[in-house]
Amino acid sequence: MTKTKIDEVKEILARRIEEGAYAPGQRLPSERELAEEMKTSRPTIRAALLRLQSENKVDIVPRSGVYVRFSTTKVTVGSASSLLFLTGPVGNQQTESMQVRENREPYAYAFTRYSEPPTLRAAGKEIGEKLNIGPEVEVWHCRGVHVVSQVPFRVFDSYYPASLLKGWRKEGDEEIIPASRWLRDNKGMRPSRAVERLNVRMPTAEEAAALRIARSQPVLEMDRWMWAKDSKKKEILCEYSRIVFNASLHQFVYEYPLREFDG
Structure with missing residues (x-):
């Protein structure tokens, strides 16, 4: 040619x-x-x-x-680290548990740049449904960018029920302590389970600008739900995040069992 x-x-x-x-x-x-x-x-x-x-x-x-650009390798999501289990109906059939392994490179979260300070707001209809709470219930909203070697890898919006984070933020606080770390250190809550859903689409103008990519370059959008267990071993849905990945800087690896009649 x-x-x-x-x-x-x-x-x-x-x-x-x-x-x-x-x-x-x-x-x-x-x-x-x-x-x-x-x-x-x-x-x-x-x-x-x-x-x-x-x-x-x-x-x-x-x-x-x-x-x-500064040279960076791809972040691998899906190899041998913490096991996540995705279960649930697909169409009218119930699937077996799908094992998803996630392994981020040691430098994968080298820097988090928050676009704005965390804000307290009503969940609203969409986020309320994601967190299984009423639309009038307050949530903390965090928005930012994960940066590696000066290259933005992904943008995120994370939401946490405010009732779980009483005392997390005080007026005038400059340092932003990760909510998951605060829950572990102050409430004894430790991550127990996550569910993720991936979708491929084109970026919005705001996302393309934040990731420094062209509007014609596809991105991966992930909905992620995180559960944690409290000191009484009760499992609580503590976080919903929408994460938009620069697709060309990530690779995803999924493992799941095959039944004899599959394939």
Whole structure:
């Protein structure tokens, strides 16, 4: 197949990045400068840069420029760490327990950047249904981004019943203690179970900006429910999170038993 000018420009820029001509974190020349150097149009340069961004080689930052990404490996979700059990009906049939193993690399949560301080609000209809509480019941809402090696891997919105977190936040607090750690240290509640549901879709404009990806690059959306057991071994639904992953920076591994007539 004949290469297009976009292919040629993308290969040249990718080679420069791989050979270190453009170092991690370095701002690339402007579209105009690259167009003049390579004797092509700015739309061609822009298309090549979008391809490089979709391959996680550069970040296109609006009103700032194009920067070489710091090299990162994919985060693996699904290998040999804590076991999660997903059970429940699919259609009109009840499935057997599906074992999902989750293993994040040691640096997978190198930094959490909160978009805003945690807020106390009424659950509302949607979140109330997710947490099995009334819409008027108060919840704590946390929103932020998980960043690894200066690359945003995922954005999240987490919700916790306020009744479980009395004393967690005080007016004027600057440090944000993770709610799960606070529940463990102050209520003796330890995680016992999680259920996750994955969906593939296109990002919103806000998500694309936070993850530094193109609107045309798919993301993975995960609904996650977390239960914890208190000191009396009672299991309580303590968290619902909606997490949006940069799909190209994650891989998911699932293990589950097969019955003899499966496949």
